[in-house]
Amino acid sequence: MSWFDNWHLPKWFYQMASPKWFFDFGARLQPWFAALALLFIVCGLVWGLLYAPADYQQGNSFRIMYVHVPAAILSQSIFLMMGVTGAIGLIWKMKVAFMVARACTLVGASFTALALITGAIWGKPTWGAYWVWDARLTSTLIMLFLYTGVMALNQAIADRSVAGRATAILAIIGSINIPVIKYSVEWWNTLHQASTFTLTAKPSMPPEMYMPLLFMVLGCYCLCAWLVVQGTRNEILDQERQASWVARYLEDQ
Amino acid sequence: MYAEVFTTMQSTTPPTLLQVDQLACERDERSLFVGLQFTVKAGEIWHIKGPNGAGKTSLLRQLAGLLPVDQGQVSFPTGKQLLYIGHKLSIKDQLSANENLSWLTALTVSSTENQRYAALEKVGLRGYEESLAAQLSAGQRRRIALARLHLNPAPLWLLDEPLTAMDQQGVMDEQRWFVEHLRTGGAIVLTSHQDLLLDNVKILDLSAAVEAAL
Amino acid sequence: MYAEVFTTMQSTTPPTLLQVDQLACERDERSLFVGLQFTVKAGEIWHIKGPNGAGKTSLLRQLAGLLPVDQGQVSFPTGKQLLYIGHKLSIKDQLSANENLSWLTALTVSSTENQRYAALEKVGLRGYEESLAAQLSAGQRRRIALARLHLNPAPLWLLDEPLTAMDQQGVMDEQRWFVEHLRTGGAIVLTSHQDLLLDNVKILDLSAAVEAAL
């Protein structure tokens, strides 16, 4: 990988490689993420749950969408993020990148589980079953397995730096496979199952229903950013605990 | 048991802990030794010698009951209470030194955390009590196994090359533990390619027995 | 490669096979040594000493490239051609001595059956060439690994406790092989808790380096 050594990347990129820099910078970012997340999520929830009109077919049960859809979207974005940070860590030998990837794992798995649970709850009134073997559902389930695999591997390897690199490989292979999995599942489903149950293609929602959803998605992105930064900072404290600045920081607390 | 052995020590002749009669060993159709005959009394240390492949490990395993005895007899007049530490140390990588010692000891007696910490300190593992065994060096792992010597009340020790992997200080310390054990009425049968620095070591040379087997 | 080293030997200064600069090792947040600095020239034998847990194995693995080097540098001016034999012997239980030697040698050069039989004879395994490794004693298994010394052309040997499990005759023989290797322009870095009986052994005491690390 020596040809990477000659690349000149922006200064902040190298700064980010330092755990201390990331720790401090993250601390400055976090209030912004928290504020934005709170703002968007409160607006989105209040608007979506209280003011948006009830669906003419589903009644009020559709409101679970305001949790379900952001969770589903984030579960995929975070996996991608995990793969990308893992690759960065491997290529530029950046410890912090592995820590970010590790922080992503738990957050991503939680959002995936949330998407599955809310989807299942929603499925009962709309489809009459908690679960059907639909393409989207199945690929989400597989993604949860991928997350579980990453977490299990992380746990099974005691040495943090080894674990970080090993999971990075898995995350990379997993990310390039996600399109393949998604595609194959979709193709499989349409072949076998004509139209017993299908998610209605993008419902043309009225803006009163659509805007809160947008707010929720943005809010969840901010929330997730806050969670990942927080997770990374905890990870930094844990892994750098013998560094003098950590001791000083912990004393100040 | 331990106390009993100790009191009998006071009488004129020390009790016999292990009696070997006409023992032979054959592995894979190669005869290793025949007609081995010796008696291990309390207070004695036996050093089994012989070149590589002579059958030292095989003999120890026969004594411990881990290898079948086809010819001859192995008996324990005062009961079979022994501690065997072989080539494989029975150390679990995922457990800490203290946890490993805990379960290994629990096979015969119960031990308290304090006792185990004291034993680990004796074998020079102070500060490593809660380190995972996977993260210890070869010698440190062996020391965990040897810490059992300080917690197990069995009078008869069967030790297969207990001096390997130990540093020079460790080799000296270990022999001091041996002396201590002999003084309290124990007995030891061990193999080693290094000579012991103790007095009154009884030597059992398997190369002689091998000659006989040929 | 071998021949090349040999010819350079004829000149006044022997070539440098291994150069270690400011090497440090940290395991699990414990610093083992810092600022190690030494140069291994053809014809030299280095004995790494230190108590259990000093970092001898870690150092050898760093030299071999099996453990990452975070600080300092390890370089091989004449190319990285080395033979590493560690605690784990890489012996397959299901293969015979000869078969084991065959694949282990094939990693660098090819060898004929005759050459392998000769090597096995040198290490005292005559008659055991076709015995499965599972059926050999601890010392005999180590001897299979050591037979590689007679077949591998790498000038630099990194040996982790090569004297353990060997009988007394074996320990002497092995040191004779070392001398032979040094004479033909090779170099050796080894660890051992026993003292070597050779002249001109360079000692690297890790306990000193450990002091520095604290």
Added chain:
Amino acid sequence: MMSFVLSIIRRDLLLVMRYPAEMVNPLVFFVLVVALFPMGVSPEAKLLSQAAAGVVWVAALLATLLSLDILFKADFADGSLEQLLLAPQPVWALVLAKVVVHWLVSGLPLVLLSPVVATMLFLPTEAMPALLLSLLVGTPTLSLFGAVGAALVTGVKTGGMLISLLVLPLYIPVLLFGTGAVAAAAQGMPVAGYLAYLGAMLVFALMVTPWAAATALKIGQMQG
């Protein structure tokens, strides 16, 4: 002896806890096999609902089978088994301790999760209690028979596949009665008879297998 059994159980649970992945793995494998079925065969609700009980039982059986490795393999490799056999306690007590841990780690979680996966395969609701009960009584039997297989292959260098071969035939009666119970329940017929058979098999296994596994372990030791 009780304290010996407890100390082994404690040690093994500790080993599992140290890497909880070990515990979650059989479970995830169970879910994966169940999930493979609709993907491989057909996602149609009707067909799935028909096959549900069988698929769940086969998945449980395979998950148990593949986790048998944790019983004795590691203990043999690092020499712990020697020490356990040298201990003054009877070997069958050791086997029982090992089986208890195995069931707690692989069997029980799987029983608890079975309603979820059965729902995903559209198992009729009225058959659910029968599935749960049959798994609850059946999985310990699987662990017990498995212990005999695991004991027989200690010391054998070949991977974990030989064990499947030895154990699967013993598992088939359990599978048949287990799925039979669920099928009966789905058709509204009484299931007590099937459960009684499963119970009888459990009792039989409890009586025979600790002895058999203990003997196998002692024999296997002699190879070392």
Added chain:
Amino acid sequence: MMSFVLSIIRRDLLLVMRYPAEMVNPLVFFVLVVALFPMGVSPEAKLLSQAAAGVVWVAALLATLLSLDILFKADFADGSLEQLLLAPQPVWALVLAKVVVHWLVSGLPLVLLSPVVATMLFLPTEAMPALLLSLLVGTPTLSLFGAVGAALVTGVKTGGMLISLLVLPLYIPVLLFGTGAVAAAAQGMPVAGYLAYLGAMLVFALMVTPWAAATALKIGQMQG
């Protein structure tokens, strides 16, 4: 380098030959899983014939999965892997050699036996060539992806289950295209498209996995 690869292949095949059980095991497991299905689910010919392709593919997948242990585990435990990594040859060549052996030992026999077991499940005759071809192209992909999982878990003390978790999600596309091909053939539709997808996946796996597995092996070594 070719001679390095060949010497590894020869050694590994020799190891397998020494205990042929190793070779027969994945095969037996394959047959057993297929046999469990009619027992657990239903012996009806119609249902079986419908499910046949899926069941055979799932069984093949599981058999491959469970034989992944032989790839690197033993070599890591006895230190052989260290020596292989120290050899001057590139590590991906080692991975390829290992994969070739794995496929020869687990994949190929299974492909050859598949017509027999498929007949036992009443797979329509016209779908047989599609089954054979899809397995022939698909199983090497399984071995390749499996090698990445096996490399990732070398040195990990937990049993062989973790590997299933890592690898099974990656296997799903292969399963879907494989069964898709057979289903299409059974309905008299063209299968070339499916096989092309399977082929593309094989090429993709050949390009990516040796690198990934080699990197994983080198990383795993650092734990030693």
